[in-house]
Amino acid sequence: MTNEPTGLTVRVDRDRCQGHNRCHALAPELFELDEHGYSTAVGRGAVPPALEAKARLAVANCPEHAVRLVEPIAR
């Protein structure tokens, strides 16, 4: 596995998030919750290589499709 940054970022659409907590349960390093249980990406949402699999699981397990993985812009 490379140590190059993935360039991937994870984003939570706050209008869709209903606080199911799947993302944070699967990838606590990447998501943080407010006091109501709504999720946002930690920091700027950068996904290091070691967390890419968890990030993809978080995207795939959100019942509201609120979590997205944004690919880097290809040059």
Place this chain on the structure above:
Amino acid sequence: MADRPPVDDWTSDFDHTDPRWVNDPFPIWDDLRQRCPVAHTGRYGGVYFPSRYADVRAIAYDPEHFSSRRVVVRETPVPAASPPITSDPPAHGPARRLLLPAFSPAAVKRLEPRTREICVELIDRLVGRASCDAAVDYAQHVPVRVIAHMLGLPEADGDRFRTWIHMALEEGITDAARNRQAIGEMEAYFREQVARRRAAPGEDLISFLLGAELDGRPLGEAHLLGTLRLLLIAGIDTTWSAIGASLWHLAAHPADRRRLVAEPGLIATALEEFLRAYAPVTMAREVAKETALGGCTFAPGQMVLLSFPAANRDPAAFPDADRVVIDRAENRHAAFGLGIHRCLGSNLARMELRVALEEWLRRIPDFSLAAATVSWSQGTVRGPRRLPVRFGPAGALGEAPGRP
């Protein structure tokens, strides 16, 4: 109210309390999903039954046309507001936000030690026995005692709570008088609990609600009592059913059972699959404005059975939808609903389910079904009401074995 003619045609005359539906709904749903994705019945005042995930999702996302003013299908409508489950926007949002912190993952984490103690105590009582009823002797006690603890109510009152729920959600579907009686008894009970806390506030959730404000004012009595009834009802039957259904599956599927015993870390993933496949809760909506969906016109005033359990079995949404795959990695199931009414208690339910399974499997790793059939509840919540199991030769272990 027992003289209902049997169902001949599920597409135009379904009955969700018919014994065939109650005992094994999945083949009926699979057939309807293919032949008639939005089925209808004239029973219960007229009800629609969409069974595709996409349609269920669209309805859940559309409170303007599908109101939550009624969320239980009954023969006789009963006006009984329980904010926020019976609230539509704009009242819904503030009523829900008030309760969210009490059920956040952080708040629920603080309840985990007490939940584990409760499970350990219940299994301690099974040591020395060769069998038990996993629903009656275990599953049904866990959520009752946890919600009682949160609300600051005596855990010993659990039997009364279970009786009220049975009256309101099972008998009360067809017996309006029983439903009213349950509501009346719950209101009297909570009025007394509220009065005690006005005199001497505590640290519990009822005391919190007494001190809470909505639009700068304390909650009105109707709102307060309605919400307390909801917390009690919603916190009990639902989770008990999920625990029971999970144990039923493991009792009947030794390979899955052995795997979870060997890999307790897989329990968190497996429980999501049990929630998908055996989702306990079917909600409902009242059609507020005429609309068309899934090839069907919905007439105002009729009800819609919002079957998250049927949606969870839709092969268009889940590969191998009819197989229970305990290590399913992608599982965005709808057992806790979709949209603004996502189950407020979902974090609590998941924690209770995980801890209940962890403690059971740690000390009763070997068990199987002791009866050919299991009796399932009917109506809003589906779970095994009786679950006779026999233990393996080692029985229920006296203390948690050390792990290697």
